Amino acid sequence: MIKLMKYELLRRKQLLIGALLAILVLEGITVYAIYQGGNWNVLAILLTFLLVIGTMLLPILNTVTKLYADFKQKQGYMLFLTPQSGYKILWTKTIYGAIEILAAILLVAGCLFLSGFAVDHFQGNAVSSMLASMQQEMGPISLGSAGFVYVLLIFLQMLAQLSIAMLAVTVSRSIMPATNYGWLIALLMYFAFVIGVNIVNGVLLLAFGLGGDIIQIAQNNIADIGGMIAKYLTVGAVTYLLWFVGCTVLSGRLVNKNVDL
Amino acid sequence: MNLKALNLTKKYSATTAVDSATVTLEPGRIYGLLGPNGSGKSTFMKLAAGLVHPTSGEIRIMDEPLSEQSRAHVVYMPTEAYFYGYMTVCQVGQFHTDFYADFSADSYQKLVTDMGLDMDMKVSSLSSGMSAKLKLAAAAARSAQIIMLDEPLNGIDLIARDVIMSAIIQIANENNTLLLSSHLIDVMESLLDEVIFIKQGRITMQGNAEAMRAEHGKSIVDIYKEVFAS
Numbered sequence: 419m420i421k422l423m424k425y426e427l428l429r430r431k432q433l434l435i436g437a438l439l440a441i442l443v444l445e446g447i448t449v450y451a452i453y454q455g456g457n458w459n460v461l462a463i464l465l466t467f468l469l470v471i472g473t474m475l476l477p478i479l480n481t482v483t484k485l486y487a488d489f490k491q492k493q494g495y496m497l498f499l500t501p502q503s504g505y506k507i508l509w510t511k512t513i514y515g516a517i518e519i520l521a522a523i524l525l526v527a528g529c530l531f532l533s534g535f536a537v538d539h540f541q542g543n544a545v546s547s548m549l550a551s552m553q554q555e556m557g558p559i560s561l562g563s564a565g566f567v568y569v570l571l572i573f574l575q576m577l578a579q580l581s582i583a584m585l586a587v588t589v590s591r592s593i594m595p596a597t598n599y600g601w602l603i604a605l606l607m608y609f610a611f612v613i614g615v616n617i618v619n620g621v622l623l624l625a626f627g628l629g630g631d632i633i634q635i636a637q638n639n640i641a642d643i644g645g646m647i648a649k650y651l652t653v654g655a656v657t658y659l660l661w662f663v664g665c666t667v668l669s670g671r672l673v674n675k676n677v678d679l
Numbered sequence: 680m681n682l683k684a685l686n687l688t689k690k691y692s693a694t695t696a697v698d699s700a701t702v703t704l705e706p707g708r709i710y711g712l713l714g715p716n717g718s719g720k721s722t723f724m725k726l727a728a729g730l731v732h733p734t735s736g737e738i739r740i741m742d743e744p745l746s747e748q749s750r751a752h753v754v755y756m757p758t759e760a761y762f763y764g765y766m767t768v769c770q771v772g773q774f775h776t777d778f779y780a781d782f783s784a785d786s787y788q789k790l791v792t793d794m795g796l797d798m799d800m801k802v803s804s805l806s807s808g809m810s811a812k813l814k815l816a817a818a819a820a821r822s823a824q825i826i827m828l829d830e831p832l833n834g835i836d837l838i839a840r841d842v843i844m845s846a847i848i849q850i851a852n853e854n855n856t857l858l859l860s861s862h863l864i865d866v867m868e869s870l871l872d873e874v875i876f877i878k879q880g881r882i883t884m885q886g887n888a889e890a891m892r893a894e895h896g897k898s899i900v901d902i903y904k905e906v907f908a909s
Contacts, residue, residue, distance in 0.1 A: 421777045421778065424777075425763075425774065425777075428765065428766075428770070429763060429765055431765075432765070492757065492759045492760065492761040493761055493762065493763050493764070494761075495730060495755075495757055495761040496761055496762055496763060496774070498729075498730060499728060499729075499730065499750060499755060500750065500778040500779075501747050501748055501749075501750040501751040501778065501779070502747060502778070503747045504747075595691075596691065674747075675732065676732060677732075678725075678730070678731040678732060679725070679730040679731065
């Protein structure tokens with residue numbers, strides 16, 4: 419698996435270096451805009467959105483398009499002729515994607531921290547005051563641990579999205595190997611899968627008592643709101659993890675048994 | 680035997696690319712898989728390489744059902760350029776070293792040099808002739824039991840053709856099986872011990888090349904014309 423990962427990294431090396439440079443440039447401009455203040459703040463906000471969304475989407479798009487290219491183009495022969503199972507190849511791609519997602523989250527966190535520090539430094543502790551007031555609102559729940567749980571959930575959700583997208587590509591390749599519109603079919607299939615996954619997730623949350631808890635909140639009858647939130651976050655986290663594993667295993671099985679190159 | 684296909688069939692919706700093919704390939708022989716374009720030669724090879732899954736039938740490699748482990752014993756050289764464009768010639772060799780225990784980096788380096796390629800060349804910058812040589816160098820540097828070369832002379836000029844032909848001769852030994860597909864039968868004929876004619880996915884004729892020539896009183900080229908013109 420390590421060897422397969424090595425070639426995934428080599429394959430994306432140039433794109434990753436380019437993306438890293440672009441992120442650094444964007445963050446540099448953002449910090450400069452914060453330093454200037456006034457109308458420049460609009461630019462800083464826009465660039466921060468661009469940076470966060472772009473950086474978070476890149477690993478998923480990168481992993482999925484590389485898998486699609488391996489199925490669609492002859493270069494895929496090089497990979498799929500190796501004495502490695504479909505499971506191993508799919509898991510390698512997914513785990514590599516997961517590592518990229520984690521790196522992207524850390525990079526975004528670093529950029530946001532830097533921007534926050536710049537705002538504090540140049541615009542009168544605006545971020546610190548906002549965080550302090552948030553902490554006050556949250557009572558006994560530590561802002562740091564809440565932030566960590568939130569980031570962890572984002573990470574798990576992105577993993578699930580990645581494996582759902584990879585499953586969509588694999589299924590579309592299995593059922594329509596010769597079409598030129600494989601990417602469109604995969605995209606439509608991805609949206610269909612996401613809708614299906616969200617319905618199942620919703621049903622699961624209801625099964626864990628979400629409906630009743632919402633009524634309790636509306637009636638102000640909840641004594642331990644922290645415990646309730648923790649319960650649903652745990653359900654969410656486990657569900658995302660299950661989707662991640664399930665979709666990757668299914669993709670691997672399809673590659674082993676059904677996908678023709 | 681090194682490879683056995685039993686009632687092998689591959690269908691793509693309404694098209695049957697390979698139809699109930701039963702073939703046994705023995706070690707120490709060079710087989711020619713001969714047929715016009717679209718006759719199912721490449722699909723048969725892809726089935727044997729595990730790139731395509733059969734609709735029905737079975738393939739056995741070294742007496743074992745086809746699996747990812749079988750690929751350790753099989754070389755399949757497709758007709759198209761198939762190495763990742765980002766790689767250099769050196770990285771192609773490293774890739775094969777990493778994944779194939781039977782790959783010899785020294786042989787590869789020698790073949791690459793003999794074929795006039797440079798280890799620092801980028802795959803994406805190679806001409807079609809150079810790509811064909813690189814594919815063959817990577818295939819020939821493995822000591823696999825089954826070596827399948829799909830149209831190895833495609834896109835090759837006359838001078839390079841001799842290099843490729845001599846490389847093919849050097850690959851063959853008493854332990855391995857070579858399966859060559861080509862429409863340049865006149866060029867290939869001298870290499871072949873056995874021939875398999877495939878027409879519209881069906882194996883129409885197979886046997887020893889010498890025996891066929893003796894039986895029909897014709898060259899393989901003429902037999903081919905007779906079989907496929909009708």
